[in-house]
Amino acid sequence: MKNFTKELIDELASKLLIGLNEEENKMVLNEFNEIDHNMNLINDIADIANIKPMTHPIELNEIVLRDDDEIEELKQEEVLQNAGEKNMVSVIIPKVVKE
């Protein structure tokens, strides 16, 4: 059995820019050994290393390229309507390069 820690769970979450409170961390930590054990069953399958990984359910034999026609585009003001802060053409965010 592996020794999963509160710190590891926090680290895995923080890599996805997610924070966990004590309760959430405890919930995941408590069942992580079982989750890991179950996922590890995959490695019991014989000759697994020789199988090709399947990334997509059906073969795409033909990639359809669209004709080089003008397509309908979204209007800039519509695209910006869901942004919290914006001016006419841009989304406003805090200054990234600090002085």
Added chain:
Amino acid sequence: MKSEILTIQQNIKSGKISKEQILKNAKESAMKNQEKCNSFVTLIDADLNLLEGPLSGIPYTLKDNFSTKGILTTASSNTLKNYVPVYNATIYEKLIAAGATLIGKNTMDEFGLGATGTTAHTGLVHNPWNTSKQTSGSSAGSAACVAAGVVPFSIGSDTGDSIRKPAAYCGIVGYKPTYGMISRYGLFPFASSLDHVGILTRTVLDAAIVAENIKGQDPKDMTSWDSSSINLIEELEKKDTKTKKLFYIKELIDINNYTNPSDSLKETLKIFKNTIQKCKELNMEVDEISFDKALLKVIHSTYTCISSAEATSNLSNLTGILFGPRKQSDDITSMIIKHRTEGFSPLIKRRLIIGSYVLQKENQEKYFINAQRVRNLIVQKMNELFQQYDALILPCSEKGAKDFDENSLDCEMLDVLENHMAIGNFGGFPSITIPNGFVNKLPIGINLTSKVKDDANLLKIAQKLEEALGFAGQIAGGNDK
């Protein structure tokens, strides 16, 4: 052949009822259903516009993860609680063109990452057959409102069994066509290699009618393919005298493989065997096939690894900067962390942490890549079987709908029985659930899965069986509604 859609259309044509009245009734029924089951995030309050087309006058609903321009679309998540899309999903455009009228957006498990109907930001979805029970998920509200007779169809999405399991728990039909038959453009992605668009109805013919109206190659979805040579409705209506060959997996039907089997499981398996007998009476051949137990036991883990890993990538655009409720902070990273920390529910965080774990450099080969290899093995095995057989037939679950606090499975084979429908997503196989009776007064379903692009044949088998079983069109609370 039973069809709610054709019945409505005949009633309109004969003057029994007007289109306006049908839509008014659906709207009222949706409001009642909302009070009872919490099936909706949004009820369309504007005047119900009547559109022209082959589905004119037919009301329907969409799961709340389909983009609808100008209509709130939340994926049942606090991270999108104020999001109003600026473009339409292809299926929504097609249904507008077909004349159908959208009356609401359905509650779901947050972003589709759940199988209980309990993780929406607007609360639990209740089963219309018994409101103290789950609907299952993630297309929870879609299943609840179709089962209650609010609308004849709803559009859902299915990544592991998210249409077919709630359909089983709610006593209706849930159809997931072959991967790529219906465009995913405008569906909020969860795990792109497993995500399918599908349909919830009360009859197989209705599933075919809706699929026929929304399928087709879409330049906006490069994984969609040209299905114009397949006409699902015409194929269903054609007389077919060919003997259909079905198989079921012995390990899942043998009660001796279950530790302490419940009375409900015994009853489910008894009903399944009766259904197999009915198949034989319908001139179908049914064989019992032994499937590698080691492979069966890793279906759930394979699904967990692949779907969680893909979800971490697909959900990375949820920052609260370009859309979604913005959090205030002095720096952009803190803004994003606050948005995601406060926006995601604990259960979605759990799944994303699993995704993060299997994608770590030291784990990637061992978990994520090996899961993709197992996926290949399972699909290869199924394709071998589909060379001899028309379809796989199995129960959808141990029993009917679960209690809200019931989740743990203490038996390995039960875990397989509850999760085997993910095979349909691994291979992109067409798969359909139809009602198969009741256990403890709760509906149960039976699932049929076929080879890729054999949808017409699958629907024929399902329709034939539906007719023999006699549950087509059933409504929770009675058909007198």
